[in-house]
Amino acid sequence: MLVGDSLRLVGNCVGILAGGGPLPGQVARAVEALGHSVFIVGFQDFAEPHVIEPWPHRYIRLAAAGEILSCLRAEGCRDLVLIGPVRRPSFSDLRPDAVGARIMARIGRALFSGDDGLLAAIVRVLGEEGFAIHGAHEFLSGSVGRSGVLGRVQPDVGALADIRRGQDVVEAIGRLDIGQGCVVQDGLVLAVEAMEGTDRMLLRAGECRQPGRPGGVLVKMLKPGQDRRADLPTIGPDTVWRAVEVGLRGIAFEAGATLMTDPAACIAAADEAGLFLIGIGDGAVGMRAARTGE
């Protein structure tokens, strides 16, 4: 896919709602490369100064929705991208402004549903406010994990079986809006991700690992029906090194729907550590297709 291939922008300025990590800067660079201007609203305590400060920006509290919306409108941004992790705020920390409180009321029960339900509700409300919401992957096609094996290490037959089992598990928990990942070792599900996030699940999987067997496989996939405009799984070189530390032998991610913060560094780290990286789903490696006859 070429950058901007399926991208239709409403206006000339793209607003970026930025959480942590390097991706907000990468989206900003891609927006400018398309000839558009950019304005970044950095979520206070999450956005990283060295990432967003090269661009026009402002820090605003996550719950100050009134301030966020009027800032974006003042800057003439009608197109928005949500990118970069934020921790789910506790209700006592939220302190919404007046508009924030009204928006929270509109989000309603979804405020306390799984992450997927919450993000989908936020995307819906931003749409109702007149903004066009785009997925970061539409701008960062070069950073979207492609299907098949990346790098030099190939999964063997046992690893492919673990990936299939992991897909079944992640599909089941995703359908219930619980989480996006699990670790499988030689058929045994070591750990399933819920609210604790991938890093803590990986640590636990390392502790539950069965010795004398091939290492486990991390499987990360979208929840079925998940809106791709928010919370795409992200893999960086740190993910690869953490996987190595806890004794995994590979990472399977959803092709076309996983952002890599630094693809070349991820692949180099995986090659160096002898870990495989494989993009699955999307009919990618034919595994799902072969099994279900889809």
Next chain:
Amino acid sequence: MLVGDSLRLVGNCVGILAGGGPLPGQVARAVEALGHSVFIVGFQDFAEPHVIEPWPHRYIRLAAAGEILSCLRAEGCRDLVLIGPVRRPSFSDLRPDAVGARIMARIGRALFSGDDGLLAAIVRVLGEEGFAIHGAHEFLSGSVGRSGVLGRVQPDVGALADIRRGQDVVEAIGRLDIGQGCVVQDGLVLAVEAMEGTDRMLLRAGECRQPGRPGGVLVKMLKPGQDRRADLPTIGPDTVWRAVEVGLRGIAFEAGATLMTDPAACIAAADEAGLFLIGIGDGAVGMRAARTGE
């Protein structure tokens, strides 16, 4: 159900394969009360001396299957009960004897499937060896958690909704032989149990708990189709106190298929802490029935 109601013993001596905790002793007492004799094989490093030593017994390594089988035969035990937790052994620790190695070969792939698959395979092999395997719950009917609310604390409407959501989650993960439990707080799945066990899942749920909302609910259920002759969920007063420590407001367990190590103490602890205990499933509180029309 009366003790011994549906119980048909083949011989006069009942062999108990004992892991940790107090339940092996309770089963032994119940066997004697039925007028049968008892012999306990205590799994070395798991069985607790003060629990099993009041009865004729011997300590044998978990993997010394040849020794276990010939001991049980020498004692004239044709009826067996497996009771009390053992940790899943690592392969390097196993050191099976000759019969143990042959049995491991017969168990095959199930050695490395989920706990349910492994235990079902062990029950099958023991049956093939000529033993009749009984569930501990057949002897301990007074310790089987019954349906409905135990104690004085009642779940409110929100808690009942969390229990229903937890049932859906545990059914889904149970069907994939992943685990038996989860914690749900106000619709949000805080943690899902896999290999780490219930205690560690509870700790994590406590850390992921959302402030400013009612406490979470622990839901523990059998895996669909699980053989009740092995690995029934167990609740003791320690489970209740741990749940209280991590901020839960209730425990829902599968009625008719959960062993309580000390029912009176569990209920007293729950009442003192303001935590509810409820037996579900089995058409127990009509919740599942009302939803699926079963």
